[in-house]
Amino acid sequence: MAEVIAALARAAEKWPDRIAFSDDETSCSFRELAARVAGAVERLAEGAGPVGLMAANGIDWVVADLAVTASGRCLVPLPPFFSDDQLAHVAGDAELSLILCDEDNRARAARLAPVETLFGPDVVGQADAALLRAPGSGQRIIYTSGSTGRPKGVRLGDRQLDYISAALARAISATSADSYLSVLPFPLLLEELCGIHVPILVGGLSTVRRHVAGACAGGDLDAIRLAFEEVRPSVSVLVPELLRAWVGALLLADAQAPSSLRAVAVGGAPVPPQVLQAAASLGIPCLEGYGLSECGSVVAVNRPGAAAAGTAGKVLDGLTVTIEEGEITVSGPSVMSGYAGGPDHQGAWRTGDLGRFDAAGNLIVEGRKDAMLVTAYGRNVQPEWIEAQLQGDPRILRAVLCGHGAPYPIALIVPGAFAGDFFQTAEPAAIIEALQGILTGIPDYALPRSFAVLTGDEMQTFGLLSPNGRPRRKEIETWIKGPEGRARLKTATRMEEKFA
Structure with missing residues (x-):
């Protein structure tokens, strides 16, 4: 992070x-940003110890992020989607x-530690940006809930953060001409890097639209289309669910993505191939990638103009990735200092992830080792890519494959906005036939033969999802074998006979 702070000081002069940054309320030049960060550094020098950051995305968040770093204190972003118990643990x-x-977060934060108002221009004064020329050694602790719900803190310091910011800038060929659109929460390390640190390194513009992700989650798919149309950025980062929402909004509006775009990185989960194909036809230059917090958030990413669909692209320069007994193993400057x-x-x-390289040297991620299903016939089934294909159908909002030890996999389905009453009124055989029709290139033994339909709220109520929306696979296996799961499970006898 020393390099990012130094880059801010240089940008303020050049x-x-x-x-530098624009949000829903205001904008801020490089000179103003450097002066506000320097003023906040003076204030932070009065204390010691790790500093939590709990706020909505915006310029004030950016000032706090950079100031805590430059002061030499440890920064701990607090994800708003964590439960109160998780935040207390953190x-x-x-x-x-x-x-x-x-x-908005003051009452919640006050239950955890002493609080101060975020560093808005009315809270902290400006100071000479020269204070940023000898920044302290800032450290991050990034908490990730994973699938168990108990957050683990990943320690990252100057070595990891400076490397990954510079490597990302090179991988996407970032320049001062770039305009970045930020729609993901800054507590996600990838968004912090791409939405704050990389633009500062190259002198680009970052525009923050904090309400887009929430609006899409609430069913307003047009929010993301309108944000991209308004800002007309060249670069952005999305998770697969937001990409899906954007594709759907463009199709409904009979519109195309802005021609200004040159790179839209997508990561965090497998991307349904149907969504990638639709995105390409709509002018969205998707770059799939792969990473995890323990390795600085990004290990590999496709490069602009050279994307290989279905892969995570080439490994970042300076990292070494090997496949050991099928498992992706990473060494190099981005690997964490520890928990x-x-x-x-x-x-x-x-990493705990399974993968391989294709003939061109692109990394192909095949899913988590601990997610593997083994059927009663002894067949290994990796569920994540099957789930991604199912979720590429507009009738399906979420799909989770389970059934470890069963003859064939079981699909848990959360219907999407385009499902109508299909999953409520169609015969089980018709639903299974539809599910199998979505899946291409999947062997017969991995095709689901039974299913259960739930709402998104029920998935949360039954404890089947972690706070950040990932399937809790052990809990799902227990639930599907329990009374509630058995009552909802539907199997088409005719389909079972077909594959007997």
């Missing part, structure tokens, strides 16, 4: 009046001495 585990927050409260990590990181 492009003092150029707009506050204790990281030993937070202070939480910077906005008014909070744990010993320092040395050497390569075994």
